Amino acid sequence: xxxxxxxxxxxxxxxxxxxxxxxxxxxxxxxxxxxxxxxxxxxxxxxxxxxxxxxxxxxxxxxxxxxxxxxxxxxxxxxxxxxxxxxxxxxxxxxxxxxxxxxxxxxxxxxxxxxxxxxxxxxxxxxxxxxxxxxxxxxxxxxxxxxxxxxxxxxxxxxxxxxxxxxxxxxxxxxxxxxxxxxxxxxxxxxxxxxxxxxxxxxxxxxxxxxxxxxxxxxxxxxxxxxxxxxxxxxxxxxxxxxxxxxxxxxxxxxxxxxxxxxxxxxxxxxxxxxxxxxxxxxxxxxxxxxxxxxxxxxxxxxxxxxxxxxx
Numbered sequence: 678x679x680x681x682x683x684x685x686x687x688x689x690x691x692x693x694x695x696x697x698x699x700x701x702x703x704x705x706x707x708x709x710x711x712x713x714x715x716x717x718x719x720x721x722x723x724x725x726x727x728x729x730x731x732x733x734x735x736x737x738x739x740x741x742x743x744x745x746x747x748x749x750x751x752x753x754x755x756x757x758x759x760x761x762x763x764x765x766x767x768x769x770x771x772x773x774x775x776x777x778x779x780x781x782x783x784x785x786x787x788x789x790x791x792x793x794x795x796x797x798x799x800x801x802x803x804x805x806x807x808x809x810x811x812x813x814x815x816x817x818x819x820x821x822x823x824x825x826x827x828x829x830x831x832x833x834x835x836x837x838x839x840x841x842x843x844x845x846x847x848x849x850x851x852x853x854x855x856x857x858x859x860x861x862x863x864x865x866x867x868x869x870x871x872x873x874x875x876x877x878x879x880x881x882x883x884x885x886x887x888x889x890x891x892x893x894x895x896x897x898x899x900x901x902x903x904x905x906x907x908x909x910x911x912x913x914x915x916x917x918x919x920x921x922x923x924x925x926x927x928x929x930x931x932x933x934x935x936x937x938x939x940x941x942x943x944x945x946x947x948x949x950x951x952x953x954x955x956x957x958x959x960x961x962x963x964x965x966x967x968x969x970x971x972x973x974x975x976x977x978x979x980x981x982x983x984x985x986x987x988x989x
Contacts, residue, residue: 732756
């Protein structure tokens with residue numbers, strides 16, 4: 678008998694095939710009645726495989742009395758109640774490092790796309806307006822002041838890329854990062870006031886909820902640009918919408934939102950906003966690497982071996 682697991686959301690086809698080969702996989706997203714499925718198989722399920730944004734609700738974990746491990750296909754752990762997992766003696770793993778480069782790449786891409794109005798220019802050409810109307814001037818990137826909120830693996834990778842643009846780089850963390858060559862700023866508001874572009878790459882969860890609020894956005898100012906590749910919850914979304922529509926900040930490049938996949942419709946008509954559907958790690962290469970790390974963690978757990986990337 679194969680070990681039974683719950684797959685919360687789809688993964689790469691090759692990864693799903695590997696899961697099917699090793700385990701009996703119950704796909705929650707395909708179940709016509711999730712409650713009925715959990716009532717039937719819940720006592721036999723030993724693992725959950727889920728995405729970083731979706732996580733595993735406390736109710737799902739409670740429905741699986743013999744759960745041993747939650748494998749997160751992503752770096753974020755804020756959608757899993759880690760203390761509850763500890764109390765249940767449930768291990769939790771994620772997939773750090775393998776997605777760092779892609780997320781940093783997209784952060785830089787959003788910075789460029791927003792500052793240089795790439796999405797607007799694309800729409801301008803497609804609409805046949807070139808030669809008839811005049812596009813507004815964009816904003817330069819090279820030599821500008823970049824503020825990074827969250828200098829973890831991804832934040833450092835963003836900073837390293839930004840150096841190639843000759844940018845003046847500073848950052849805010851809970852504390853200075855030992856050995857980091859960039860300027861540490863003691864408050865987020867102060868960081869925003871001293872930069873032209875603010876990139877959010879911090880962790881999500883209760884500790885950072887709505888930290889980028891009105892005061893930070895006003896400090897960024899009418900020419901400032903916000904880029905968020907972290908979690909939508911880090912930014913006070915109604916305040917961001919207001920700041921953009923009122924012209925209190927210059928633009929935004931957003932890959933994440935507070936209530937995904939819902940996006941405030943007020944953003945759709947704004948030419949100074951570039952929107953992405955939470956795809957920072959969504960390349961073939963990285964999603965395969967992430968999936969393989971999930972497989973490695975499951976294999977190690979059921980073999981009684983140390984977990985490659987344990988969180989709990």
